[in-house]
Amino acid sequence: KISRDYAVVDHTYDAVVVGAGGAGLRAAFGLVAEGFKTAVITKLFPTRSHTVAAQGGINAALGNMEQDNWQWHMYDTVKGSDWLGDQDAIHYMTREAPKAVIELENYAFGGQSLKFGKGGQAHRCCCVADRTGHSLLHTLYGQSLRYDCNYFVEYFALDLLMEDGECRGVIALCLEDGSIHRFQSKSTVLATGGYGRTFFSCTSAHTCTGDGTAMVSRAGLYNQDLEFIQFHPTGIYGAGCLITEGCRGEGGYLINGEGERFMERYAPVAKDLASRDVVSRSMTIEIREGRGCGPEKDHVFLQLHHLPPEQLAARLPGISETAMIFAGVDVTREPIPVLPTVHYNMGGVPTNYRGQVLTVSGGKDAVVPGLYACGEAASSSVHGANRLGANSLLDLVVFGRACAKTIAEENKPGESIGSLKANSGEVSVANLDHLRHADGPLTTAALRLNMQKTMQAHAAVFRTAETLQEGVKKMQGLYKKLDDLKVSDHSLIWNSDLVETLELQNLMLNAMQAIVAAENRKESRGAHAREDFKERIDEYDYSKPTQSQTKRPYEQHWRKHTLTSINSKTGDVQITFRPVIDITLDAQECSSVPPAIRSY
C-alpha cells in the first residue's frame, strides 16, 4: 500500500531564486554579494540549464571597435520590438549593457584576452569563442560559490506561496527523496526560462517547460504577451537544431513532397532568399496543403546536394557533420528535412524595469510585493514583439542584476517575513498526490505529443482566424484530457514520470494562454504574423503623417500588451490589456523613439 503521507521540511531565507540559468545565477550572486541569505532552487544542475546552449554573443555598445553609442542600440532594440517594447526597460538595459559585459569580463568570463566579435551592422556583439552561454553559466556559478549561496539542486518548484496578495515563498519537491520543501522568504525571484516545449519543433531543451509562467498563472496573476514566439524557418525535423540561412544564400533551396522548388511561387523574385517570415509561412502553407515530405507529410526538404561538395566545404565548413549528427543524412547526396522551429519566447511574467512583477489593479500597474522575475521567463518588456539577436544574454545579466539591486534597495538581510498559514501549499501537495496516483487511459507522453503537434499545426508561423480558432477548440479538448492521465511510477524517488506530468500541466497552461492570446490579437506585429490581418494596427497609421489623423481609442488599436490569466481547473483564459510604456527613464539621457513603420 502506498503511503499518502508527505514529509514537509520548512526553510526560511531572505531571498529565494527559482531557476539557475543565466538570469537566476546572476540574481543569486548579486543577492549573496549584498549579504542576503539566499537559496537557489533548480530542477537541473546550474551548468545544465538551457543558457549553456547559447553560442552567440552578448550585445553591448562598448565602442571599442568603432564609434558606437548605446542610444543607437536602444533605437535598434525599440525598432526590433515593433514598438511593443517598454522604452524605459530598453533604456535601462542598453545603458547598463557595457557595464554588465565589462563586469563579466572582470569575473574571468573568457580569460585575459579580448573576446569581441562582430554583430549585425554595428560591431557590438561580444562573445567568448563560440561558447558564450557555456562560459557565462560557469563564470556565474563559480562566482556564486565564492559567496555563501545555498543551492537546492534537483528540486522541482511546484508553486508560489501567496498570502494577502504578497509572495511569501515557494514550495518545491525534492526529486531525490520525494520530500516536500517549503521555502519561506521575503523575496522570490523567478528565472525559470521559456516554454519552447509547447511546440513540436523547438530549439529548446526538454526541460524548457514554462514552470515559472505556470506558477504565476496558478497564483492568479497575469502573464504578458505569450503569443509572441520567435520562429526560425529551417530547423531540422525531429532534432530542432537550426540550419543557417546561409545554406540558401549559397545556392541551396527548399523543395516540397512533389520535388518542386515551391518558393518560386511565393516569392518570384527573391525565391528562397525571401525574408524569414515569408519563407516560414510558405513552408507551413505547403505542409498544410498536403505537399509535405516524409511519412506524415509534416516537413519540407532543404536541398544542398546539387552544389559541388568542395563549394559546400569551403563556404559552409562543418555542415556535413551537422547534417549527419542531427538529421542522419549525407548532405552531398540527400536533402535535409526542415520545418519552422520555435526559438525564443518574448512573453512571460510582466515586470517593470526594476524586475518587480506587476499586476493590474484599478486599471493601473501595481507591484506584487515579494515577487520578482528576470530572464526569458519575464517580460520587462525589452523584446516586445520580436527579439534582436544577441539581446537575450544581455537581458539575462542586466535584469538578473536589476532584481538583485531592487531587492537590496527594498529589503535588509534578516528582516522578518509575513506569516504563512500552517497548511500553506496544501493545494500543491494535493495535486502532486493526485497525479502520483493518476490512473487514466492516456500516458503523459501521448498527451504531450498531441499538444505539441496541435500547437505546431495551428499556432505556429501561419496564423489565420480559422487555424487559430480550430487550434483553440482542439487545445480546450486536450486541456480536459489532463484528467485522463496515467502515471505508471508511484514511487517518490527520482520519479521522472511524475515530474514530466507536472511539467505537462505547466506546458498546457502556457499553451492555452498563448493560443487564445494569438487568436485574440487581430493584427500582425513582429513575430505574431497573421494572414488575415497583415498590417500593424496602432493608434495612428504611421505610414502617413499623423497630424491629419484622428487617434484611435485604446480599445480599437493593438499597440498594447496582452495580459492573460487562466483558470487552472477548466482551462478558461481571460484576456485584458496593459499600455506600452513609451517614456524613457530620463529624456535628457535618451529620448523616446516615436513609432514608425518597421522596415529593414
Added chain:
Amino acid sequence: MLKAVFSQYRRVAVPGVCVLRFSSSQPNKNEGACSRTEKLQKKLREKTPIGKLDELDEGKHPYQEKEPLPPWPDNTNPNTGEVGGPRGPEPTRYGDWERKGRVSDF
C-alpha cells in the same frame, strides 16, 4: 586486538603508498610491509597498460568532432584581429550566429 586492526590497515594499503606508521611494538613488521608493497607494485607495473590510458590524440576519440575547424595561427583571427575568437569563417556572415551550419541566434 591490536594485531587484527593492524592487519586490516595492511589489507587496505594502496600499492605505492606505504602503510601508515602505526605506533606498535613491532617495528620490523613495518619494514616487511614496505618491501611487500614494493613487490606488489612491481608485479602490477608489469601488467598495467601504461601509455594506453593517456589522452587520446585529436581525432581519435569516437565522440570527437569529425570535421574540426582549423585553429587560427597564434589564436588570432587574421581578418578581424580578434584574439580568442571563434574558429572558422565569420559566424555572423549570414546575419545570424552560425557555426558549422548550426545557428544558435539570429
